[in-house]
Amino acid sequence: MDEKKIQEGVRLILEGIGEDCTREGLLETPDRIARMYQEIFGGMGKDAKEHLSKTFHVKNNEMVVEKDIVFYSTCEHHLLPFYGKAHVAYIPDGKVVGLSKLARTVEVYAKRPQMQEQLTAQIADALMEHLKPQGAMVMIEAEHMCMTMRGIKKPGSRTVTYVTRGIFEKDTELQNRFFQMVR
Numbered sequence: 001m002d003e004k005k006i007q008e009g010v011r012l013i014l015e016g017i018g019e020d021c022t023r024e025g026l027l028e029t030p031d032r033i034a035r036m037y038q039e040i041f042g043g044m045g046k047d048a049k050e051h052l053s054k055t056f057h058v059k060n061n062e063m064v065v066e067k068d069i070v071f072y073s074t075c076e077h078h079l080l081p082f083y084g085k086a087h088v089a090y091i092p093d094g095k096v097v098g099l100s101k102l103a104r105t106v107e108v109y110a111k112r113p114q115m116q117e118q119l120t121a122q123i124a125d126a127l128m129e130h131l132k133p134q135g136a137m138v139m140i141e142a143e144h145m146c147m148t149m150r151g152i153k154k155p156g157s158r159t160v161t162y163v164t165r166g167i168f169e170k171d172t173e174l175q176n177r178f179f180q181m182v183r
């Protein structure tokens with residue numbers, strides 16, 4: 001990440017809104033924001049493969065659901081936060097990953113400029129690609145600050161997205177089991 005560029009950009013924005021970048025309270029702000037972006041956009045250039053390549057063999061191919069994974073992401077249209085919970089499920093095909101790796105996969109894709117639909121799909125696609133389960137299903141419920149603190153201003157409204165992959169795609173009974181488990 002180019003911290004210098006971020007700092008310059010923040011200075012330009014502050015000047016653009018009529019602020020004085022040399023006043024005491026703002027002196028360190030460009031540097032702080034550059035450091036913060038390292039963190040909140042820390043998924044840039046990362047690959048979920050890193051987390052999903054270590055697997056454990058299992059005999060039992062029952063559905064695994066990791067639910068209520070709290071995440072914070074940034075909407076790519078306004079660069080404002082959207083945040084909520086991700087529910088990640090898969091049906092193994094002889095192997096599973098460590099539970100924490102599902103949350104780590106969510107983090108890789110949440111920590112980028114994002115759209116919720118794309119985030120939902122990327123998590124499921126990463127599971128399918130690297131773990132090769134029989135199927136995967138991901139659901140995300142989130143509040144978008146671009147919908148609450150500005151624009152249409154609808155606090156409390158939540159956006160719900162889900163994707164199905166593999167055997168989840170056509171099996172509505174399986175989908176319903178997932179919905180029941182994450183409720």
Ligand SMILES: Nc1nc2c(ncn2[C@@H]2O[C@H](COP(=O)(O)OP(=O)(O)OP(=O)(O)O)[C@@H](O)[C@H]2O)c(=O)[nH]1
Pocket residue numbers: 075076077114115116117144146147151152
């Ligand atoms: N589909 C989708 N839309 C999003 C997401 N995050 C923000 N948006 C929407 O992106 C749209 C951008 O619309 P524009 O009309 O280009 O921008 P705008 O004038 O700021 O829109 P308003 O928010 O309606 O004021 C808005 O409707 C946002 O609500 C997301 O994750 N997915």
Ligand SMILES: [Zn+2]
Pocket residue numbers: 075076077078079080144146147
């Ligand atoms: Zn937005």
